[in-house]
Amino acid sequence: MSMLFPRDRTEIAPDAVHVPDWLDPGRQLKLLESCREWARPPSGLRTVRTPGGGTMTARQVCLGWHWYPYGYARTVVDGDGGPVKPFPGWLDELGRDAVTEALGAGAATAAYDIALINFYDADARMGMHRDSDERSEAPVVSLSLGDTCVFRFGNAETRTRPYTDVELRSGDLFVFGGASRLAYHGVPRVLAGTAPPELGLTGRLNVTLRVSGFRAA
Template identity: 60%
Template sequence: MANRSKRDISGTVVIPLPPREIAPGAVHVPGWLSLDEQRHLVQECRAWATGPVPIRHTVLPRGGVMSVQTVCLGWHWQPYTYTRLAHDVNGEQVADFPDWLGELTHRALTAAYGRTTHTDPYDTALINFYDGPAKMGMHQDKDEKSDAPVVSLSIGDTCLFRFGNTETRGRPYTDLQLASGDLFVFGGPSRYAYHGVPKVYPGTGDPATGLASGRLNLTMRVTGLR
């Protein structure tokens, strides 16, 4: 599935770049999703965004509001815990995490690492939508009780992705661009690295994905909860 040739909007054949290890356990696989797969994910995200727990701007404990909009599958994430019911939204249970998305996630692990490195079933997805000036500050994904790798898919506008270290929000870090169709996986020594999205580049996505503007980011995780 990984690194298949495809054509850009001008009809030119594009050969995706090979996987690149950014840090131990952190791998960028450019152009992993086909255009059809991106279209399918955009359609599904639109359906998930309508409920049963709709997409929203998450309110942080100190009253701040995240600029990205988020909808969850399987488990509902709110700072800084997972619950079955979305007590901070409408009290409903989030949509199920579909089997096909779990299969896609395990294929992604194989594309990044050459093998599936974790046997526990992936059971939640956080889907973030970036529009306008939305961005994401440096943070760690550490609310899960499992250290299974985080699997991230990008669709739409290209973003500046900052991948740091496990000790501090500051340097050293690596800046790279994540474009539509890109896969990024981080686990092992990099599982708890700080990371963020300082900027999204408007107008850089391909409307053929079904997303006219903005950026979708799907991150699949293992909660370790029962």
């Protein structure tokens, strides 16, 4: 997507900050190559099924700890049963750097040990939800690759208004912690065909980094 005007860093809500173009094209390519490797089986990209029998339209692969509705495990309990892929140390460094960039020095105080990678095709959506299955209040780090999406960031009390819609493009960073750590958020729309051509990616990848707060198993 061409950009006529630079986009400004914005505090969307208390302790929730959007940093446009945080990943330069080279870092986007490196992260995309890693995502493609992580998506391969075993313990690769899967369709997430909800307890009510439905399925999420975004497909997912996990690192460090495997997320399933609504908990964590060390194996892909709702998939092929294999061990979850390891969480690399460089992702922890990336997460800490992201938090420092968005919220300032000292905001990242614990090691990141969970990555949820969600793949969205043109028809995929993510309903309003809270990231509440961790035992840590450390900020959540969200990195976008590929197609632009509408990211809806709300409040900690209800899935409904008030919320703010933010356009997240490839390379954008969004961090939320503190007063907004348990805010509801979702993706109501993906803008197909907006990915940078040099990525060679059709669709959107979202890499979300979290601190589990769990004891090492």
